Amino acid sequence: MLPERTDVLVVGAGPTGLAVALTLAGHGVTATVVDRLAEPPVTSRAAVVHAGTLEVLDRIGIAAPLAARGLRSARFSVRDRDRVLLTVPFDRLPSRYPYALLISQAETEAVLTDRLTALGGRVLRPYEMTGLDLDGDGAVACFDGGRAVRARWIVGADGMRSRVRELAGIGFGGPADPGESFLLADVHVDSALPRDQVSLFLSRQGPLVWAPLPDGTVRLVATVGDAPRDPQAHHFQALLDERGPARRPDRITGMAWSSRFRIHHRIASTYRSGPVLLAGDAAHVHSPAGGQGMNLGLRDAVALGDALAAGPQALDGYAADRRPLAEEVLGFAAGLTRLAAAPPPLRPLRNLLLRAVSALPPARRRIATRLAGFEPASSRPRPRPR
Structure with a gap:
């Protein structure tokens, strides 16, 4: 049952919202977490937690349990x-954590929820x-059924269609185009590709991501011109035939689930409006290229939890610090998508450039560090856990 009052109300119980509450719990602050869904989803888009994110999550006690459930990819x-x-x-x-951890978002949410429950919290x-x-x-947040909660702070962690952001009147800027269309599925596949690494296939039709998961399935994500309403295995087989291995083609033998989605490259005009604070997809959305979205949201969450525990003076710092990082990630993801879909005349040059970079260890290390999501260390003081 909803309380009448709370210090921090977190709206949205995805990875970002759960991580905000968990960070606050570590500082001895209890947050109220609400979600519009009756049950947590069992399917999800994000499938990787990067090393830089794991370093941040280690501070709130979930890096080790996540690593125990995931598949470690060294390249x-x-x-x-x-x-x-x-x-x-x-x-x-x-x-x-010298690897990319391949793990379903549903598993990531389960680990966060278990840890929050152990500390006395719940959704x-x-x-x-x-x-x-x-x-x-x-603020006073109103909910269906006439319920209301007074909170000192409201955290919008309710995704790219954030109701919190909308009701707070915070702009969500971006191009007025229909956005990028994607197909996504977890499939069983007969493949000669290595099962210990993610592969990004570049194609003039767009990128195709091939990512193995701990349960033996493979996550496929691809841009498409017009996504079918109910994607079937044959749609993904066609994508593999068009963009994947040619000499030893992959063959899909089954499909666990599939979905379609559309992404706009957008960022909130501000991360703070009075008592309202945004994090995760409520604050920024972009192409899934490079697997940066959920990772950026998780790092937002820990930074916001720290700032809320430190006091009001730290919250403007949170907003000032996080938005430029999101702008950089949006540019990086958009650049990867453009690189993947280079027109035929430019593909030989693109391929030559990538192979030249691959021959330079320092360049490879810089790219690895960028993908891993390491951020500049903040000079702002963090509160000590109570």
């Missing part, structure tokens, strides 16, 4: 059909936010 390869253009090694990262479901009134003492 990332960029391919044009059968040709490996670039291999990015993760095993020499300056980290206790209240299903409650859909319908209104928001701001005043000098914080």
